[in-house]
Amino acid sequence: MIRHSTNRLITCLTAFAFMSTSISSAFAWGPQGHRVIARSAEGRLTPAARAAIKDLLLPGDTLADIANWADTDGHQAVPDSASWHYINVPIGDKKFDPKLIHRDDNVVVQIKHFRKLLADKSKPKKERQRALLFLVHFVSDIHQPLHVGDNNDKGGNLTQVQFFNEGTNLHRLWDSDLIHKIGGNDRAWTDRIDRQITAESTKEWSKGTVDDWADESLQVAKLAYRQNANDPRPFASGVILGEPYLKRTEPLLKEQMARASVRLANELNAIFK
Numbered sequence: 001m002i003r004h005s006t007n008r009l010i011t012c013l014t015a016f017a018f019m020s021t022s023i024s025s026a027f028a029w030g031p032q033g034h035r036v037i038a039r040s041a042e043g044r045l046t047p048a049a050r051a052a053i054k055d056l057l058l059p060g061d062t063l064a065d066i067a068n069w070a071d072t073d074g075h076q077a078v079p080d081s082a083s084w085h086y087i088n089v090p091i092g093d094k095k096f097d098p099k100l101i102h103r104d105d106n107v108v109v110q111i112k113h114f115r116k117l118l119a120d121k122s123k124p125k126k127e128r129q130r131a132l133l134f135l136v137h138f139v140s141d142i143h144q145p146l147h148v149g150d151n152n153d154k155g156g157n158l159t160q161v162q163f164f165n166e167g168t169n170l171h172r173l174w175d176s177d178l179i180h181k182i183g184g185n186d187r188a189w190t191d192r193i194d195r196q197i198t199a200e201s202t203k204e205w206s207k208g209t210v211d212d213w214a215d216e217s218l219q220v221a222k223l224a225y226r227q228n229a230n231d232p233r234p235f236a237s238g239v240i241l242g243e244p245y246l247k248r249t250e251p252l253l254k255e256q257m258a259r260a261s262v263r264l265a266n267e268l269n270a271i272f273k
Contacts, residue, residue, distance in 0.1 A: 038063035040197075046273070056132050095218070118131040145224050
């Protein structure tokens with residue numbers, strides 16, 4: 001749960017917000033996934049980063065506490081921020097091409113924007129607080145494959161599936177249904193993610209840019225749209241998914257969450273070095 005102090009910080013930032021008119025229902029990872037990624041990343045912060053973040057947050061708050069702010073309160077604070085959570089790239093594209101970005105209202109551009117804002121100590125503290133709230137969330141968002149890959153279905157939101165005999169859609173499946181089906185509380189999931197993170201994987205995942213992260217998610221999204229590994233055709237609405245799909249995608253899910261954790265820690269350590 002978000003602590004009372006976080007609610008006061010949110011109220012402060014909401015009053016400081018821009019005004020506009022659009023709200024999105026496309027969240028990434030679900031509340032548990034965002035908390036777990038932030039919790040894992042927090043364990044990899046340098047002392048300098050930990051101290052700087054503590055100064056921006058209110059007493060008692062952690063990255064996990066504020067990890068879902070962009071979904072729960074960010075749309076009210078900045079109504080135009082709905083499209084900042086994703087970038088729709090056709091799964092038929094071979095690679096993510098940043099040259100095709102012609103607007104700023106997407107997760108790739110916004111990560112770069114809030115990274116720069118958070119690092120600028122000349123900016124008012126409230127702006128940097130809000131930048132931290134968005135950056136923590138968006139680094140997770142870009143690693144959710146359906147926040148990048150799209151089959152002309154709003155990132156899987158319009159592709160209905162039956163998952164273990166329960167109706168859902170492909171986007172929600174990757175947001176939270178896979179996580180819930182595997183099961184476990186935040187501590188159990190953090191342990192799972194941390195086991196994915198070795199010295200070798202940390203070195204590999206620390207390479208590249210935000211554009212590279214988007215391309216990775218696009219490649220995973222191509223696999224997410226497959227009913228089985230041997231059929232490259234994306235499935236249509238109404239497909240029935242069960243144990244074979246879960247077994248194939250569970251390692252992909254855990255690796256994407258682990259990548260997000262490492263990179264979130266890297267971002268914050270670099271900003272506050």
